[in-house]
Amino acid sequence: MSETGKYKTKDRVPEPTLKRLPGYLYYLEQVKEEGTINISAPTIGKDLGCDPTQVVKDLAVTGVKGKPRVGYNTYELIHALEDFLGFNRINEAFLVGAGNLGAALMAYQEHQSLGLRILAAFDVDSKKIGQTIGGIHILEYNKLFSLYDRLNVKIGILTTPNHVAQDVAEDLVNCGIKAIWNFTSAKLSLPEEIIVQNTSMSSYAAVLLRRLNDAEK
Numbered sequence: 001m002s003e004t005g006k007y008k009t010k011d012r013v014p015e016p017t018l019k020r021l022p023g024y025l026y027y028l029e030q031v032k033e034e035g036t037i038n039i040s041a042p043t044i045g046k047d048l049g050c051d052p053t054q055v056v057k058d059l060a061v062t063g064v065k066g067k068p069r070v071g072y073n074t075y076e077l078i079h080a081l082e083d084f085l086g087f088n089r090i091n092e093a094f095l096v097g098a099g100n101l102g103a104a105l106m107a108y109q110e111h112q113s114l115g116l117r118i119l120a121a122f123d124v125d126s127k128k129i130g131q132t133i134g135g136i137h138i139l140e141y142n143k144l145f146s147l148y149d150r151l152n153v154k155i156g157i158l159t160t161p162n163h164v165a166q167d168v169a170e171d172l173v174n175c176g177i178k179a180i181w182n183f184t185s186a187k188l189s190l191p192e193e194i195i196v197q198n199t200s201m202s203s204y205a206a207v208l209l210r211r212l213n214d215a216e217k
């Protein structure tokens with residue numbers, strides 16, 4: 001960390017910390033609604049069921065420090081978390097593959113509160129091209145190339161069948177996409193500088209089912 005307490009770009013915040021930060025944000029928004037102006041790390045830890053030391057360490061990435069006996073200012077912390085996570089900026093994305101999953105993501109408007117806006121979706125299925133879901137148009141896949149030049153979008157959401165995922169991902173990269181949110185189970189092989197976030201419900205389901213089985217033994 002830098003001397004100011006804020007992480008510099010080159011300092012990589014550990015992934016588990018990053019994954020926990022939205023949880024703090026949602027929690028703080030709730031307590032703000034209830035009128036809480038200041039909140040301590042032990043209270044946050046107690047409510048979220050985690051260690052206060054962990055809370056302090058996690059929240060330090062925002063550069064905001066709690067005051068002794070007062071804690072954190074809720075508003076300041078919310079703002080700092082949103083800023084750190086980029087939720088208060090609009091990051092535009094293209095989605096490729098407007099099928100079951102793609103359509104659900106398009107219909108889910110809450111992405112906007114995460115600072116993510118799907119600008120357009122692309123598909124090869126002529127029956128889907130021309131439709132609108134959640135206000136987002138489904139365009140012919142080949143339009144990706146011409147639109148990218150005009151719009152300079154940096155994020156690609158990949159919800160195609162697995163067997164075309166690598167080719168589509170390469171197209172996205174050739175279009176200048178810098179980060180791919182990969183929902184397919186294809187293991188993408190892309191230049192190192194491309195940020196790939198793989199998301200799989202099946203790994204969470206596996207944990208849930210295993211835990212359930214263990215509990216029932």
Ligand SMILES: NC(=O)c1ccc[n+]([C@@H]2O[C@H](COP(=O)([O-])OP(=O)(O)OC[C@H]3O[C@@H](n4cnc5c(N)ncnc54)[C@H](O)[C@@H]3O)[C@@H](O)[C@H]2O)c1
Pocket residue numbers: 096097098099100101102122123124125128141159160161162164168182183184185199200201202
């Ligand atoms: N991450 C998860 O938890 C999760 C959950 C469900 C599905 N998936 C994965 O998401 C992907 C999509 O699943 P689905 O059920 O929505 O499938 P789907 O068949 O309903 O949708 C896939 C869409 O991609 C389009 N498509 C096919 N080839 C294309 C290409 N070359 N370029 C652009 N579009 C193309 C199809 O026309 C279709 O509309 C699959 O890889 C599936 O394994 C992941």
